[in-house]
Amino acid sequence: MSPHFLWSGLVILSILVCQVSALWPIPRTMSPGNSPVKLSSEFDIQIRFANPPADLRAAISRTKSSLFSGKFERLVLGRGSADADLLKDARTLVSLELSLAAGSPVRSIAEETNQPIEAKSESYSLSIPENNASATISANSSLGLFRGLATFEQLWYDYEGTKYTLEGGADINDGPAFPYRGFSFDTARNFYPVSDILRTLDAMSWVKLSVLYWHIIDSQSFPLQVAAFPELSAKGAYSASEIYTQDDVRRIVQYANERGIDIIMELDSPGHTTAIGAAHPELIACASKSPWSKYASEPPAGQLRIASPNTLAFAKTFFDSVATALPGTMMSSGGDEVNLPCWEEDGETQADLTQRNITIADALNQFVETVQGVIAAHGKTPFIKSDMVLTHNVPVLNDTVVVVWQTSEDAAAVAERNLRFIHQPSNYFYLDCGAGDWLGNNIAGNSWCDPFKTWQRAYSFDPFANLTVEQHQLVLGAGQMPLWSEQSSPENLDSIVWPRLAAAAEVFWTGATLPDGTKRVGENATSGTHALARLNELRYRLVDRGIQAIALQPKWCVLRPGECDLDS
Amino acid sequence: MSPHFLWSGLVILSILVCQVSALWPIPRTMSPGNSPVKLSSEFDIQIRFANPPADLRAAISRTKSSLFSGKFERLVLGRGSADADLLKDARTLVSLELSLAAGSPVRSIAEETNQPIEAKSESYSLSIPENNASATISANSSLGLFRGLATFEQLWYDYEGTKYTLEGGADINDGPAFPYRGFSFDTARNFYPVSDILRTLDAMSWVKLSVLYWHIIDSQSFPLQVAAFPELSAKGAYSASEIYTQDDVRRIVQYANERGIDIIMELDSPGHTTAIGAAHPELIACASKSPWSKYASEPPAGQLRIASPNTLAFAKTFFDSVATALPGTMMSSGGDEVNLPCWEEDGETQADLTQRNITIADALNQFVETVQGVIAAHGKTPFIKSDMVLTHNVPVLNDTVVVVWQTSEDAAAVAERNLRFIHQPSNYFYLDCGAGDWLGNNIAGNSWCDPFKTWQRAYSFDPFANLTVEQHQLVLGAGQMPLWSEQSSPENLDSIVWPRLAAAAEVFWTGATLPDGTKRVGENATSGTHALARLNELRYRLVDRGIQAIALQPKWCVLRPGECDLDS
Structure with a gap:
């Protein structure tokens, strides 16, 4: 591969990086969304089963609070303002619905966490609609729903008080490779x-x-x-x-x-x-x-x-x-x-x-x-x-x-x-x-x-x-x-x-x-770049939520994924 | 030197370390004190010259505030309680007096800081009395007095609200080796x-x-x-x-x-x-x-x-x-x-x-x-x-x-x-x-x-x-x-x-x-130990004053100078 061709590849990759979601850890399978969705000021999270455990309700309350108080703007040139036009006609999400698969026991997150580690069910599915329907998380357990909430929280950006995602239409099916x-x-x-x-x-x-x-x-x-x-x-x-x-x-x-x-x-x-x-x-x-x-x-x-x-x-x-x-x-x-x-x-x-x-x-x-x-x-x-x-x-x-x-x-x-x-x-x-x-x-x-x-x-x-x-x-x-x-x-x-x-x-x-079967790093250097852009976003989210996480790069690089690569 | 002899030397040194003041940076000359002195609740800092500059008065106010609010206990086993007996009969210090040498111009700290760097006078003398007299700082400049205040602040420990030093009788003559x-x-x-x-x-x-x-x-x-x-x-x-x-x-x-x-x-x-x-x-x-x-x-x-x-x-x-x-x-x-x-x-x-x-x-x-x-x-x-x-x-x-x-x-x-x-x-x-x-x-x-x-x-x-x-x-x-x-x-x-x-x-x-002419580190390994004990104290003082300084050792070692040396 000629150096020029390699370089073009990196440019294309960095464009892709700007478009795909920056979830961390990356879900096992995900079909990315492709339209903006705003969070309604009436947005609420509904539990679609009877007698939900108190700790799941508390987790929902924390998720809502972090969504509405989050000040994290997307890491692109211009930050949130870069998305201002996109948001004008964006649909509005009014609710996220959590449901358990039929026949699943209703237990607290704590109870499920204290099961033998081999027996835990942490998988979940998450959908963000493109239309005005509800987003959904479904799982076999409260613990799975809780993992889904963690993913959901990472989808949202702030721009002047508007909370939005670019993942309208996304479908995620996720679960851990290892329980420990x-x-x-x-x-x-x-x-x-x-x-x-x-x-x-x-x-x-x-x-x-x-x-x-x-x-x-x-x-x-x-x-x-x-x-x-x-x-x-x-x-x-x-x-x-x-x-x-x-x-x-x-x-x-x-x-x-x-x-x-x-x-x-x-x-x-x-x-x-x-x-x-x-x-x-x-x-x-x-x-x-x-x-x-x-x-x-x-x-x-x-x-x-x-x-x-x-x-x-x-x-x-x-x-x-x-x-x-x-x-x-x-x-x-x-x-x-x-x-x-x-x-x-x-x-x-x-x-x-x-x-x-x-x-x-x-x-x-x-x-x-x-x-x-x-x-x-x-x-x-x-x-x-x-x-x-x-x-x-x-x-x-x-x-x-x-x-x-x-x-x-x-x-x-x-x-x-x-x-x-x-x-x-x-x-x-x-x-x-x-x-x-x-x-x-x-x-x-x-x-x-x-x-x-x-x-x-x-x-x-x-x-x-x-x-x-x-x-x-x-x-x-x-x-x-x-x-x-x-x-x-x-x-x-x-x-x-x-x-x-x-x-x-x-x-x-x-x-x-990585979930697509590619090696995480090594010969295939593009994975490293992909990870860095997502990890930068995670780091800024951590800071926004009160964790004093170290900067991995100058902000100049953070806003321009790929442009501070070794040979770019 | 036999290993045993070397080891004895280190033990003696570590006893010394516990007794001498932990000033940082170490003064150019110092005759250490040897008696405890408590800070009176009436303690005040007096300026013994006319028309003192506002920034020196502000510095004094900060020094007093840090002395009275400081919660730093001495780094010995038992911390402050180890000194409780010593403090029973300690004399009380009511004032610190700042004076300029005769003929020195009265200028603000800021003015003196903005002089050409070669012309600055940062030297000072500091005495802590053993009796009920006043402590004194004298210098040729407000800047020198300010450096003396920084030293004074490092002399004091807290034990259940009592502020005290073990340096009663100390005399310090200090000034920088380099202006920059x-x-x-x-x-x-x-x-x-x-x-x-x-x-x-x-x-x-x-x-x-x-x-x-x-x-x-x-x-x-x-x-x-x-x-x-x-x-x-x-x-x-x-x-x-x-x-x-x-x-x-x-x-x-x-x-x-x-x-x-x-x-x-x-x-x-x-x-x-x-x-x-x-x-x-x-x-x-x-x-x-x-x-x-x-x-x-x-x-x-x-x-x-x-x-x-x-x-x-x-x-x-x-x-x-x-x-x-x-x-x-x-x-x-x-x-x-x-x-x-x-x-x-x-x-x-x-x-x-x-x-x-x-x-x-x-x-x-x-x-x-x-x-x-x-x-x-x-x-x-x-x-x-x-x-x-x-x-x-x-x-x-x-x-x-x-x-x-x-x-x-x-x-x-x-x-x-x-x-x-x-x-x-x-x-x-x-x-x-x-x-x-x-x-x-x-x-x-x-x-x-x-x-x-x-x-x-x-x-x-x-x-x-x-x-x-x-x-x-x-x-x-x-x-x-x-x-x-x-x-x-x-x-x-x-x-x-x-x-x-x-x-x-x-x-x-x-x-x-070091001021005594010994090399700071290297062949003469004892200097390193001496420095570490003082630097540990400085680090804990920084934390006490709101600086998130990193720990250099487990606290077990900090409380036992020398016992975590490489060969102790």
């Missing part, structure tokens, strides 16, 4: 107020994420109030005002569930537990031992004394107490980065091993068996970090879901063990990489997972790489993007997360390819 | 509201920065309202609401000057000017020509037609109109990244060159001579970007200040030409590096100045590297940290700038070494 679409949030290295978590849940729901994987505690602090052991947070939190009380947790879980987001709590253990020692020093080996780098992946050192019957008893009650408070069907015991020298040099651990005539490997197996047993007894699916399985060969329950985190290369090895897993590879999805080292006295230090993971990098992830077709069914989620908070805090939460988490969310929703 | 301590701010790639600039100016004054170098316009947008050419912003700004009106500029300049900050406006030319073409297409060569990469460093292509007499006439009026509106004594014509193929392929430029029988190099020299002439005619010192001198060998006025930006290696070459300069090296100070490429279709792309510039990297800068002792006097500023806004916007302004700009500000204030 997650964000992992570390609230232990630095603390985040409840309001930050709620705001993040809202934004997650706008891009159809389904799970908040809450890495709530770690070696540095213990902000979780546990009913059975209130002393853990009383002594292990950074301060009395940096605790998630039981009421806070209930409120956050309820808020999430009403927005189609399940919460998995990770009680990371037996490593990453030093903060337990503030209240229970007897449970922790090598607590704050120096040099920390010999005993832990980061300061302070400290791990549960897994060989001690007291520890097992504690862990049982601990997991049981937390599991009891959570409605979801998934729970994680973490398990990353356990350190053998810590236990080898711990007198009490060695004495326990000798007395019980077991090895440290036996003790680790028993520990995992114990906590997985509690999780299973609560009817929840256990999650575990991949090194526990791959490095330590710990036997796990058959229905365990493995969080593959060290590198994307590890997925194949987990699949060979016939375990289900989610992708959370540090080489694609870690939001905290590339900002230098946070350790003192490491002037020229890099982050351990350099370089910075760009949105393009996350977007290029292939969830089926190195897997056989038979193994595809083991992928419960194309993944999860984590924020580790050593260098993050409420001050930069939005800007470090958004819009990169949205880029990943489209991978999680659509799967290995 | 800058932040360069690009408001053209993406626009920032006036309020963002004002907030940034406040934070800059807290760390004693002296110059906002305002890169206000560029090829992507022209947000500056110019009296002589109102059409430039009317047509070249992103929108009517993304313009800095003449009133906005006056307000910003006044706000800055009252805070000891001079404003240099950069009218970057002849490159980086495409947006001028929105109103005056006749002035721009190769406007938006494709492929942009042949004609410009980033899209869109476009440069002033420097060979045209019309352009020279425009530039003269343009610079004159902007210079007239600015009280400062410095102004920049930029000049980076001019592109020769743009002019070579521009028919009108070639015709002008032929008609006038000059080369493009002659035209460039004339252009720079013209704009520098206007700047000089306004009594201002001209600034220029280093490639104009080093790459294009353009003759400049003798008092020109060169902004050395491409790499720190260029400073020596500029010094050889016996020109004054400021350091703004992309390999140390660029805030925008390391977040991937913003060009479309460059999936695996890096930023051009990878990697991310950590605070440690900025902090390790040596302003005298590769210079002879005789050349040291040419360093007007150890430098300037720039924010280029291709991937920044109001949403991440604070988090991309702070606290990294503060790290640089200490280099700018203290010079090539």
